[in-house]
Amino acid sequence: MTRYYILFENYDQGLALHDLLDSAGVANRIAPAPAAARGRLCCGMSLLVTPDDIEAAKEVISKNNAVYHSIVPMEDQLKARRDRYC
């Protein structure tokens, strides 16, 4: 399954969008930013969003002029054991 990681320059940007997505009822979860996706954004946080929710997330970003770095799709590297969004 493809998962979308929204990447940020810092934690404050990420937590701000997390609040906006939560307020809008868009499922998302804070996760470590994948090493493979983040390039220079080492040690950062990301927001993990499913393919079903990514367009809604983009709408929230656009509507609120939310700051983020990039959105990166990645295939899951683990056999599906769980996908918990909160």
Add this chain to the structure above:
Amino acid sequence: MIYLDNAATTMRKPDCVVKAVTEALTTLGNASRGAHEGALSSNRVIYRARKSLAAFFGCQKPSQMIFTNNSTEALNIAISGTIDAGQHVITTCLEHNSVLRPLYRLRDERGVKLDFVHADRKGCVDYADFERLIRPETRAIVCTHASNLTGNMLDLAIIGQIAKDHGLLFIVDASQTAGAFPINMQEAGISILCFTGHKSMMGPQGTGGLCINGDISVRPFKVGGTGVQSFLTTQPEEYPTRLEAGTLNGHGIAGLAAALGFLNETGIDRIHAHEAALAKQFYEAVRDIPGVKVYGDFEAEERCPIVTLNIGDLDSAIAADELFCSYDIAVRAGAHCAPLMHRALGTEEQGAVRFSFGYFNTTEECDAAVEAVAAIAGTAI
């Protein structure tokens, strides 16, 4: 939650630390600001803590035990306050960004030249490299006592002797070792020792310091209110005021003093023995799991209780996410603010998953972590 991120901070603190901070929050005034009981109560706490910490690290003059908010601040003060334009500094590839970035800044702003002692694929250095890199304009050796990524330690006595033989400053980042190993500045030939209070010292975040040996003059990194000599237009010259502009974190320092009492009472050897046993138990159990690659030198006599690994080609962040979401185990993934060490290990792209053990961890928690790693190794695609 099974907390195995003690190299980032010891999240669980001794009860006496919690009690000391709580009490301080309602009893301490502002140290050095007035002579009423509130201000003096804070002065007394800080004065005693300063003396105790100086004794703990073998700093001969308690007035040269300077309080800071963390190691990074201490290192910035030490590095920017002693190294001038055009001078040369030797450091290592084991360093955290708290050493690297202040040095890079001096390189960019003051033309300071840097040389690095390299590490091999196990994260080990060749001590002869320190001597080989010395030039006529070399001012200092700045290095960590232990890698926050691999847990490998450097022998301070060897490096201190080299620094002494060549008349160099020896500035040490003891972020990972202060409180975990005995450190005596005199025996190790350390000029300036930088430490944090919230890791193995088991104190609150926002505490730390630097101990300055002998008559080394360190330029102030910040200037401002001191509560004394108010009509001076410049920062007072005397230590510790010289380097402690602004209100100190008295509440945190009260907690740090209590933490030091806990370390002394419990015995840092006993604390380290427990942590080392957990790390060894974990290492010996995970090293043979198919697909698991462990980094660092585990044949060394002394090392920090850190085991860093990767599981196959699994992204370290995804492994850490899985450990937390499915097993409630907190570890640190990614680059750990140690870019050169990752480059030396060949883990720049994948990052690595760091398990770090603390005094309050148990063998049962260690077993659970082993089982989780084994299970994830079985599910990694």
